[in-house]
Amino acid sequence: MAIEVSERAREWLRKKGGVATVRLSPRHGCCGGGADIAVAEARAPGEPACYTRVEFEGLVLYIDPTLVDQGLRLDVEGFLGLRHLFVDGVALSR
Template sequence: MAIEVSDSAREWIKRKGGVATVRLSPRHGCCGGGADIAVAEARPPDDPACYTGVEFEGLSLYLDPTLVGQGLRVDVAGFLGMGHLFVEGVSPTRS
């Protein structure tokens, strides 16, 4: 598989509609530095044609092509129904 999804994240995504997007999000430092961080959202991307689509155990995942094969893992954190997805692993910087 192009990315690992924990059992708890898989169930959480299914409850939210069964679709998730894993993309790079730019983060900027105060002195001009920056990095792209992998983030996961329980929604389809704005432009699915720009993503690699993966069907996995009842989920539709959309992955930024630069994240495919990067050894990332999607999990969920939170309690009392107030969860959020997060991505573990190394986030590459776009070339």
């Protein structure tokens, strides 16, 4: 599989509709330079055709094609109603 999804994240995503997007998000340094950080959101992307679609245990994951073979892990953190997804595994320098 292109990404590992923890049991905790699978349960949480099912409650949120069963769809997640894993994409790169640019982060800029104060003195120039930057990195693209993998982030996850419990929603479908605006342009699904630009992502690799993976169906896994009743979930639909849209993964940025540059992240497909990066050995990522999707999990959830937080408590009560303040939980959110996170991706562990990669940051790409620019």
